[in-house]
Amino acid sequence: MSSRVDSSPWRLEWSDALSVGIPEIDVEHQRFIGLVNELNEAIIGRLDLAVIKNRMQSILEDAAAHFAHEEELFREWGYPEASEHAMKHAQITLALHGIMTRFERGGMEYEWIEAGLKVKEALIEHLLAEDMKYRDYAQRTGLGRVNPA
Numbered sequence: 001m002s003s004r005v006d007s008s009p010w011r012l013e014w015s016d017a018l019s020v021g022i023p024e025i026d027v028e029h030q031r032f033i034g035l036v037n038e039l040n041e042a043i044i045g046r047l048d049l050a051v052i053k054n055r056m057q058s059i060l061e062d063a064a065a066h067f068a069h070e071e072e073l074f075r076e077w078g079y080p081e082a083s084e085h086a087m088k089h090a091q092i093t094l095a096l097h098g099i100m101t102r103f104e105r106g107g108m109e110y111e112w113i114e115a116g117l118k119v120k121e122a123l124i125e126h127l128l129a130e131d132m133k134y135r136d137y138a139q140r141t142g143l144g145r146v147n148p149a
Helices: 023-044 049-077 082-105 108-140
Strands: none
Touching: 023 049, 023 082, 023 108, 049 082, 049 108
């Protein structure tokens, strides 16, 4: 896998720094990154608004499924920060829905670009700040079929 982050402000490349060391979660994170890249490519390419909305909706659906999966794993592991992490999931879900609402109300190119960047920022912030906490826990306890990141 690549260990490089693309310098483009629009595109995110998977890197070892984003790995939580749990293959099934890393696959979901990679898919999420791909969806965010597809959204931003649609915005930059000035594709039809319906296409952009569809891609944003895919991100919302994927995030909901991914967050539910993580929370299920936390229950299985007895992860002590499960409640706090679930609250972060609720906050990011609310933020993503807020972005979608603003995006749907707007019609200006600037708002589309801002929406795409905010989705990317929310993903990176959550991966690097919150998901690394459970990675460390899973590594310490030997849970979650962890591979060294």
